[in-house]
Amino acid sequence: MPELPETETIARDLDRLVSGGEVRGCTILRPDVLRRVNAASIGTKLIGRRIERTWRRAKIVVLDLNDGQRILVQPRFTGSMRVIRDCDSPTLPHECVRLALADGRALLYCDIRRLGTFSVVSEGQFSDIDSTLGIEPLDPAFTGARLSGILRSSGRFVKVVLMDQRRIAGCGNIYACEALWRAGIDPSRRADLLSGDDAQALRDALVGVLSASIEARGTTFRDFRDARGERGQFAASLEAYGRGGQPCRRCGHRMIETHAIDGRATHFCYRCQE
Ligand SMILES: [Zn+2]
Structure with a gap:
């Protein structure tokens, strides 16, 4: 999607x-x-x-x-x-x-x-x-402190909060998995228990991965096409999403795929995402 x-x-x-x-x-x-x-x-x-x-x-x-x-x-x-x-x-x-x-x-x-x-x-x-829509992650106002405030207000899984369009606009399953992997944060951690440093790392990871994907004109798995009818190129750069069962690119441990967090496929590294 x-x-x-x-x-x-x-x-x-x-x-x-x-x-x-x-x-x-x-x-x-x-x-x-x-x-x-x-x-x-x-x-x-x-x-x-x-x-x-x-x-x-x-x-x-x-x-x-x-x-x-x-x-x-x-x-x-x-x-x-x-x-x-x-x-x-x-x-x-x-x-x-x-x-x-x-x-x-x-x-x-x-x-x-x-x-x-x-x-x-x-x-x-x-x-x-x-x-009804939350803050845009590429808005300069989306700082680590702002994300920290958003996370502190919810006792749900951090991944679920990242994907809640009423809080943060535009982030779905792919970029939530990517940002959490980059930040080294377990997707099933409670949002309100993350530290200010965690929030800053997650904000930087989310902004970084979204910006890099825009540069590559997005991610295409099956159906996404741009206005020229062409595929996005970012799929080759994904570090987490779609990599369940494969070795983590940071620590080499086998990546996990689970549907237990929000019913959707979540890919993460049990060893280096804490
Ligand atoms: Zn790892």
Whole structure:
């Protein structure tokens, strides 16, 4: 599932490709991906509007329109956004939404399993959504002290707190495993029992791994594709996620895979993550 680096990659690509573009037409092929808008009204809301900027909040791609509305795309497991040269070209497999642009290109939302969503929201609706999301880990305000405060307020497993979108936005299973491995912290430790030094190490590890993955245009296991339809390159750099049963790259001990922490696959080293 796309996490922060993959969503950031899509948003940066789209910002370069479609900012300034005007929506000329709107075709809904799979209305079940729509949220907060329906197939009958989406054209009225979007046609004639200009895309001013594309950016990311948490795991959501945000397209700011010139009238204050926003398009929000949450790719979830198998969603992707593509820009195609010819807005009249044949429908692509798994295409859900096609926005024709005034310059003749089109912006598509494609989704194999259709668990992702495509929304159109007002400024007020966006503020409501934004207020439910936690701090962005790449925000300079996300310091070790700030993370320490977040961790101290929860008696849950540290990994679960890292992935709680209401507290920290954009971190999912892959980057939680990676950050905890880098910081040498056992994913099943109670968040409120971590020291200030632990929090600082974890903050530095999370920021480091997210930044490195953005540089590599994200991690692709199966389905993630960027706006060019290409795979991210960070999978080769993963130190923990997906490495259960293999030797730890720090101490050589056999890495563990467990589902006991949060029901998802957690990979960690029993020996050097304490
Ligand atoms: Zn180890």
